[in-house]
Amino acid sequence: MLKLEGVETWYGAIQAIKGISLDVSQGEIVALLGANGAGKSTTIKTITGLLKATKGRIEFMGKDITEMEAEDIAEIGIACVPEGRHIFPGLTVMDNLLLGTTPRKRDSKGDIQKDLDHFFEIFPQLQEFKESLGWQLSGGQQQMLAIGRGLMSGSKLLLMDEPSLGLAPIMVQEVFRVIKEINKAGTTILLVEQNARMALLIANRGFVLETGKVMLADTAANLLANEEMKAHYLGAHAHVKEARQRRRSKAEGR
């Protein structure tokens, strides 16, 4: 469905991604993992057309979209839930959601209303804030709204950049449940996450980026079992526990 071949992107004077090739098939959840600065968000921005690839090729449903503008890419069916929410703070929750439907020019009001109802089913918390302004929501609610806005586009492919950022554990579980749900309903998902373990638990496959290159590409199950992954991204928190032990014993020795 989506295919990147040797894509390179510059962020000002810095080459943020140095030849990335990856692919996402229809109906999949694909996780894009890696440390800060590895190039995950840049990859997302390049796919959505906010940044332009200087080299390589991006293909969506057999069509070359490398040179396309962001608004045109949104129209052919790629939606994005950006990192850091980026909701419209001065607009109501409802208007934020309706703005998400901009690329759906042919859909009837009824269809849109159906999706709205579905959204409030998934996130009942936001029901009572329908007419609140974006900035009045708490961080977690804003994140849900951003996901909702992405969903409302009715796109075939949804790119999600760290949807669990700043959410309470129970909400993180909720978000991942929702991602699975919308995937089952037919939306293909490319998911960027710091929470690698959770992401791999729901994903089919994963790509691990390091300094702008794909270092590992495998099925989610294999990645979860990979020793290197465990050490770097999955976090057994062995060190944390160790540090805590040290601190405890120091305190007792006092």
Add this chain to the structure above:
Amino acid sequence: MNTSMKRLLVPAVLVVAVLILPRLVTSNYWMDLINLSISFAVACLGLNIVLGYAGQLSLAQAAFWGVGAYSSAILTTQFGLPVWAGMFAAFFVAAFFGILLGIPTLKLSGHYLAMATIGFGIILQLILVNAIWLTKGSDGITKIPSPWIGSFELKAPGDFYYVAAVSLILFTWGAINLKDSRVGRAFMAIRENEMAAGTSGVDTTYYKIMAFALSAGYAGFGGWLFAHSCSHYISPDTFSFDQSVILLVMAVLGGNGSAIGSIVGATLLTMLPEMLRFLKDSYMMFYAAGIVVIMIFMPSGIAGLVKSMPVGLRLRIWWNADSTAARQVAAAASILKSPDAALPATFSACLGSNQVLLTVKGLAKYFGGLRAVDGVDMEVRRGEIQALIGPNGSGKTTILNMLSGLYIPTAGEITLEGTSITRQKPHIITAHGVARTFQNIRLFGELSVLDNVLIGQHGRSKASLAASIFQPASQRAEEAAMRTKAMEVLEFVGLRGKEFSQANSLPYGRQRMLELARALVSDPQLLLLDEPAAGLNAAETEALVELLFQICDRGITILLVEHDMSLVMNVSDHITVLNFGKKIAEGSAEEVEHNQEVIDAYLGREVSNA
């Protein structure tokens, strides 16, 4: 080329250029224009302080320029004051009006501020027109005297030029000095992020008024240069809103934030219309079109363009190498090389002394009908790491905002070591030893990593406005000490070697570390961290845990809001859980982890791959 030669060479070239310019320009007409350019340039330097440094848009600059011109003109023509004394009057009367403008506009920002300054400028102009007994109204003041040196009158434009040129050099020197000083950094902190400036210890009210006053003073001095040169005649219509806009265009065109840019912009916009006169009737049209073209192709002004060109870059590197800042950083770095000089581990203070550091009683904050925080009691004991957790929207950040003075509580008391800090402003609370980081990183993004950490020391340093401009030995010693300390803290959070990088060019995780460094450098007793692990991956989170323990070992108490349970459950000595603005549980990690109410409201159960 070594440092001292470089530092001497540039001023020497400048002096020679200043001295020979009147020999090259023989026409009085052009000499007058040069003097006028300098008058504008000084006013622009002032605008650059309030707009470029402090980020406050002022459209009353021409009015202050007029106040300066009139003050000196009135005192010298009606009261017989010497012209040289009029110079001080021009500066200080205008600065006084700057304070008057600053006070009512404190609560305004953006276009509202701009509108208020327009109104203020128009009022000042109306006063000039209508206070006929003082200003002679729209007739204006004629026969304004020239300055004298002994028995020599500096009447010819070529002679007055020397007064103007020396003034311009001094005022430019002051503006440039200011940029790299305690006060200048406070201005820039306000521009970059007013909220973070407050919690870093900058009294934003005070410094905003100061920026307005200083800016108006510069404009007033420019007015003095104008009144006593050229036509020796002033009238109110010169000091109009239109003129304020032209001054703004000069500053922005030259390069916002750059002192040299202001001078270039002022000179260009004064000379250009004259050079275009051969176009006859249409010259103003070409002039306006030229400005539009420049703004399109140089969005950051002429200074911005030069800066981004390879030549400009090399020039900057050449000039900045061996600068005071670079030398002090290098000196600090060499001290750090010996491992013994690294941070002392004062473990004694860590892990609970049972002594209460912070007490919160009945704390509440309502936003309209929404009870964000609804009567919370809690205690933080010295030396502990305490966590505040709860669902999104349960009021955690609101509590941190009240503790750091950003919100005024609706009800309740906050006591730090027995002193109430309930309704104090952010910078006062910072001075009491409370520092914080923000959920959505609030760095001074356009400033360097080093500057960010230096601003964190604002409350712990003293340099006044005068010291910041004139930079006496005491100020330089303080700067050196601040830089040494900044380097220590940067080393501690792992940002050594990045000190001259721009803050917002750092990757996300590094930005979090920088924010932490900025908080730590203020020597807090209590550190408030709002989601420090958000956006960090597992390995980075582990490094953060290590760092938190080290901070605690230095005797700093930590109160953190965080959603990453692997972090919270492992580092916290004590956990408070909120839901809907109320405390629902409290205790050790083990107690909280197994509390059914907490599980239902917050922790949930992990998803499985069904």
